[in-house]
Amino acid sequence: MSVKTRRTAEGTAVASSAATAPAPATAPGTPSTGPITREELQLASRNHAMPMEMLRWPVTPVGMHYLLVHFDVPRIDPVSWRLNIAGLVDHPLEYTLPDLQQRERRTHAVTMECAGNGRSRLEPRPMSQPWDQGGVGTAEWTGTPLAPLLLDAGVSPDAVELVFTGADRGIQGGVEHQYARSLTLAEAMSDDVLLAYEINGQTVPPQHGYPVRLLVPGWYGMTSVKWLQSITAIDHSFDGFQQLGSYRYTQNADDPGEPVQRIKVRSLMVPPGIPDFFTRQRAVGAGPVQLSGRAWSGHGTVANVEVCVDGAWEQAHLEPPGGRYAWRGWTFTWIATPGSHELACRATDSTGQTQPETAEWNYQGMGNNDVQRLTVTVKE
Amino acid sequence: MSVKTRRTAEGTAVASSAATAPAPATAPGTPSTGPITREELQLASRNHAMPMEMLRWPVTPVGMHYLLVHFDVPRIDPVSWRLNIAGLVDHPLEYTLPDLQQRERRTHAVTMECAGNGRSRLEPRPMSQPWDQGGVGTAEWTGTPLAPLLLDAGVSPDAVELVFTGADRGIQGGVEHQYARSLTLAEAMSDDVLLAYEINGQTVPPQHGYPVRLLVPGWYGMTSVKWLQSITAIDHSFDGFQQLGSYRYTQNADDPGEPVQRIKVRSLMVPPGIPDFFTRQRAVGAGPVQLSGRAWSGHGTVANVEVCVDGAWEQAHLEPPGGRYAWRGWTFTWIATPGSHELACRATDSTGQTQPETAEWNYQGMGNNDVQRLTVTVKE
Structure with missing residues (x-):
């Protein structure tokens, strides 16, 4: 495969129909010196922090690991669910959940942190999920290594990045999209990257990405795409909202900034x-x-x-x-x-x-x- | 046993040493017409709401059921843990976790709701856990019925109430105490009251009361005492903070009001x-x-x-x-x-x-x- 046409990572289901987003009461992203808003309180209630006393546990109990859900938790039928590997690959592949469970099985204890952890401590305060310091947790994730699947698919030498798309759909930054993030081929081929289907010895629960999530140890949590549906090899840098419009170290609204990647000490x-x-x-x-x-x-x-x-x-x-x-x-x-x-x-x-x-x-x-x-x- | 002396429900571990509580930045309990406070944001982050899309599940996945923890989640060693039944009983009893697990086993699907659910929708807004509407969840709880244990202990005819005390300790309303709530003998003897050790077929996780919690179907969640340590039969109405100082329908700070009990439609x-x-x-x-x-x-x-x-x-x-x-x-x-x-x-x-x-x-x-x-x- 050497087609050089520019490809987007979105399939039919991800078609970017620009919805008319309702006008927000407070502009998301705009830093505020004012009091906590209703929107922030609402996000703090639905996105769960790990209470600090849970640091007593070396492995965070399920339900106490931090949780950030951009849109809604989707209810996925494991029987009809498929993972597709497509785009610039020699052999487009489709996996069922048992297909993945029958492959090599590996478990990593991984500390995961939300990139926005500590946000509400900033002044002025960016308008988004208002973490204090509880956006963190450690879990024993079990799954199959990603690299052998990519080798099976035969990613083209023209591929630059892999786009990981989840089943969760909503509006952010005025753009309707399914949650999607990319990794370079080298990052994705790293030996420690898993497609995870168990947490702490149990089936991954709906809120953590059932049936399968990406797991990229050492990176902030936005990288570990939940409810994974497709992996698409593309010949350019992914320009989706969650890659270019969010998760950037920037100084103002117009600053492209630098990408947020690995977890700081x-x-x-x-x-x-x-x-x-x-x-x-x-x-x-x-x-x-x-x-x-x-x-x-x-x-x-x-x-x-x-x-x-x-x-x-x-x-x-x-x-x-x-x-x-x-x-x-x-x-x-x-x-x-x-x-x-x-x-x-x-x-x-x-x-x-x-x-x-x-x-x-x-x-x-x-x-x-x-x-x-x-x-x-x-x-x- | 017919001793008529007034007994308190607290054992040695619950001795009520009045701590010097640090002065709160905002008076808890005092209703406010002002903006959301830092204290409310902090509580909203650590006490988990059920996101509304989780209503799609007939049984709420563990980790998405609402969670309110008054003090800290205690880390309990199941080997040294004991449940004591004491006070006005003929036979004070002590149970290990296996003792309880070997007794009659029953499972109930129970919808549990926090008594404070909907609080942040009030105007003026009482200063406490600022629930919108997500303080709810449904779980399949498994445990052993309480009534047979009370029959084994032989509760005295002089007993009026049973006090259920948890292992969680802290300060509320300026009073240092272990979390404790009472039921009348008739309420406690109800056939549907369980001592629960499993949720949704799994061991109850730390945050939901491991190893054993009380479960009182139909009542607001504060009744179902977590991290249960003791059940004490007393000859008067329990006057602990969580019974008389909180969970009351009142109109002002001095109104004794009426107790909050069963869940409203x-x-x-x-x-x-x-x-x-x-x-x-x-x-x-x-x-x-x-x-x-x-x-x-x-x-x-x-x-x-x-x-x-x-x-x-x-x-x-x-x-x-x-x-x-x-x-x-x-x-x-x-x-x-x-x-x-x-x-x-x-x-x-x-x-x-x-x-x-x-x-x-x-x-x-x-x-x-x-x-x-x-x-x-x-x-x-």
């Missing part, structure tokens, strides 16, 4: 003590307190975690790594004295990157890995 | 068409549209569901009941014409109760079962 702490229901402020008993948390990076391994108590940084103890793509536990013993204290943690990865003490602003609120700070009250 | 609709990511506004194609949804009541069976299109109410078609305690599906064929339309649905139960068209305000924002309204845009 981050650490989080289990809030010690007990919470107040409404404020979530913490009350802790005086004496030795075992602080703990987890740290991760999509760029390398976790090299160091430090804990800060009232402004003084100290080394935390790193637990053994939990797997190449999974977060790493850390602990720190704090001698808590009565009064109010500020706790913080920060990680550094093997590439030397560390978390910034103050958030680095960008227009879409992407990749904010600023240091978590907690104020706790220690009782006598 | 309600119906919800799957939003038709496709959503805009940020606003969740819906775009629908012209022509026949199958509207669908589900309806439930803790007071009786669902007798009727009506659908309203642009102000005109019509009968919906009721699907066969899905079980005594589970929601009932309904459908309605709407001929969608281009333009903007308002859709609504309302249910009536076998006791004659129906949903109000406008929300009935109360101080804590409890039991708001007002009619759901959706504005959709129909394309040519």
Whole structure:
């Protein structure tokens, strides 16, 4: 196959009929210094954060892993479902779910984070899913490696990217589309990329992409396309909304910016003590307190975690790594004295990157890995 | 056992040490006409709503059932975990998890709703978990009936109530406590009350009360105490915070009000068409549209569901009941014409109760079962 015509990744079902999108009450994407809007509250309710105490679990229980659903969770019939590999390939292929389940089976423990995690901490605040810091989770994903399927299909030497299209359809940025993202051929051929059909030993539930999702360890979650329907080899860079219009590090609405890709280094702490229901402020008993948390990076391994108590940084103890793509536990013993204290943690990865003490602003609120700070009250 | 001394339900672990709660930035409970607060956003992120499209599933997938956690999800060791039945009983008993799993096993499909569902729709808006309408879900819960355990323990004729205490501890209303709620002996002896250890055929996950939760079909969710540790028979009405200070229909801060108990009749609709990511506004194609949804009541069976299109109410078609305690599906064929339309649905139960068209305000924002309204845009 050497046809050089420009091909789009969308098939018939993805035909881009420009719908008349209802005018939003608040312009999405436009940063705001105002109060939280109804639209943000609505997104925070339907897109689930991982509560910070769930950092106690090395593998996040299903239902507590972060969840972002751009459009609606589709209800897919596994019997009629097919995965198509098409476009610039020698052998267009079609797989059923049992076809994929009968291929090589592999399990990876993977920490996945939403690219917008930390967005609501920015000022001005980009108008989108208003994550604080809970847009993260770690799961044991089981599936079949993607690369052998691509070899079977015989991707053409003219192919530049592969477009992964999900079954979820809606309107974003005024454009009606099915959710789709691309990878370069080299990225897609990476040995660790899976087509996943199980999570934590169970069938992937509807909200996480049933029956099959893409899983790209180390990359922010938008890459791991859910409800996967087709993989299309194209001879150019994919220009769909989720690739060019979103998930970019930009400074303003007109800035094309740089693509968001791998997960930046981050650490989080289990809030010690007990919470107040409404404020979530913490009350802790005086004496030795075992602080703990987890740290991760999509760029390398976790090299160091430090804990800060009232402004003084100290080394935390790193637990053994939990797997190449999974977060790493850390602990720190704090001698808590009565009064109010500020706790913080920060990680550094093997590439030397560390978390910034103050958030680095960008227009879409992407990749904010600023240091978590907690104020706790220690009782006598 | 005929000791008439006043007993508290709290054991040693529940000793009520009044902690110095940090001053909240916004007074919880105080209704507000102002914008959404950071505290509400934080609660909306950690307490998971069921997205409306999940109404397509008769049984809500684990992870999409609504979830409210007052304090932190505790991490419980199932080996050392015990359930104690104590207080005014002839034979104080202690059960391990296998003890309970070896007893009679029963499964109920149960629709559970948070008592605060609909709270953020009130004006002024009570300051607490800011549900819109997604504080609901239906699960198949498996466990052992409670009544035989109470018979084994030999509850004293002097006992008035049973107090169910969970392992989750925190501060609410300025009071440090473990989450605890009571039932009268008659309510607790009801044949349908379970000690549940499975949901949808799986082990109950941590966030839903692992290893064992109380399950009281037909009652709002606060009754079904998670992470159950003890059942204590007492000779008076339980006066814990979650019984007297919260979950009351009141008109002001000083009004003792009436207790919130059974779930009011309600119906919800799957939003038709496709959503805009940020606003969740819906775009629908012209022509026949199958509207669908589900309806439930803790007071009786669902007798009727009506659908309203642009102000005109019509009968919906009721699907066969899905079980005594589970929601009932309904459908309605709407001929969608281009333009903007308002859709609504309302249910009536076998006791004659129906949903109000406008929300009935109360101080804590409890039991708001007002009619759901959706504005959709129909394309040519």
